[in-house]
Amino acid sequence: MAFTGKYELESQENYEQFLEAIGLSNAKTDHKVITEVVQDGDKFTWTQSIPNWTWSNSFTVGEECELKTMTGANFRAPVVLEDGKIKINFPQYHFTAEMKDDKLIMDCTTGEKGVTFKRVSKRI
Template sequence: MAFTGKYELEEQENYVEFLEAIGLLKAKTDHKVITEVKQDGDSFTWIQSVPNWTWSNTFTVGQECELTTMTGDKFKAPVIMDSGVISIQFPQYHLTTEISDNKLVMTCVTAEKGVTFKRVSRRIA
């Protein structure tokens, strides 16, 4: 299923525990995260935003891409898609993302502490 769309945070699990595990607890926000995904074949632009902050990455599935963490640090990693699930190894966690029931489901598992953070966003456009 195509990822293209605009999504608004609907629910999340272990948000505070995840931020604490990766050392970003002070980055906690109570705003609903808006995620906009633009997909053109295997190429993606991924933008997440809350008031006064935006984080984006552009990548191509099947290639090693330069990506940016939530804190602005740059790193390189391969982007894999298998059975409609995007998979990226960030420095402090492993991210998988998929479309399920027309919702964007993102799951992050921290490398060191094994904390699993799940975010479900509903399509708004």
């Protein structure tokens, strides 16, 4: 499944609850989010941008990679591609991403509080 592309936020569910669950309750939630994915085989660069903030991770599927959380903390985790979904266990949540009908679907589920945040972005 090819992920390469630039995507604009179309809809999201439980974002504020998710931010609160991971300790970012003061973050603004009304931004236009742009996600850009560059894929070269198993190598990815995944970047999300809102005005005045950008968060990016580069990783290789099938390897343990050095990654960064939304708050800027570094961690190491394996990146898996299973059933067309990218899966990464961040320290506070489990991240999955997949392509459906030319849309990027991302889910983040917190472990402790069980909050699932879903974001759907359309290709631009």
